[in-house]
């Protein structure tokens with residue numbers, strides 16, 4: 001297949017018809033995969049020149065600790081990455097995360113917590129030290145972070161809590177990973193200062209323990225409240241496009257549309 005204006009125009013049409021850059025990028029990759037590698041390079045160059053560099057964040061998931069918590073690494077094409085909720089408790093879990101980052105040639109620039117329950121913060125101090133990072137959390141989550149070691153004792157999982165400088169995340173603002181913006185959405189209810197990180201161009205949200213595939217976060221822990229959680233899901237997640245991928249703190253990825261249709265706790269239809 002040769003590369004001509006028709007190919008590019010068709011590609012542009014796909015761009016125009018979609019509200020989401022991720023979908024565009026996906027279409028682009030699909031198309032590219034049908035070209036030879038030489039054509040692919042040319043095509044990418046032309047598209048970048050005509051429409052700007054597509055935003056692309058990759059998402060890598062690890063599942064750590066006995067609570068099977070999902071730790072996420074988001075990274076861009078420049079190799080900058082962001083570690084979200086490093087729940088790595090055991091040595092081999094920390095090595096797995098470190099090996100991935102090193103083998104992929106990534107440089108962590110951000111350390112974020114969606115919230116500070118025990119299972120999401122085990123590896124905060126370790127990650128902060130290894131990559132010289134400061135922890136970012138919502139201010140209302142500070143008390144939860146402070147309580148985490150006590151909680152660890154209760155569960156017979158002692159650990160060293162992060163004790164460095166805290167940078168507070170504010171709802172309605174964004175935080176940057178290179179040129180990519182993550183929108184901070186305030187989603188309390190499972191814990192008082194839960195936040196979700198929404199990447200609009202990528203069509204995904206890192207949701208913490210707010211909404212799961214077929215379930216929602218528990219609300220019986222300190223600072224939890226069902227009505228608040230329900231409201232957070234309705235106003236902060238169900239207002240996102242249906243095709244938005246939700247990467248949850250536990251269990252498999254889901255989408256906003258799927259949960260609106262099927263989630264027994266919060267479904268709309």
Ligand SMILES: [Zn+2]
Nearest residue numbers: 115117190209
């Ligand atoms: Zn939690």
Ligand SMILES: [Zn+2]
Nearest residue numbers: 069119209249
């Ligand atoms: Zn959790």
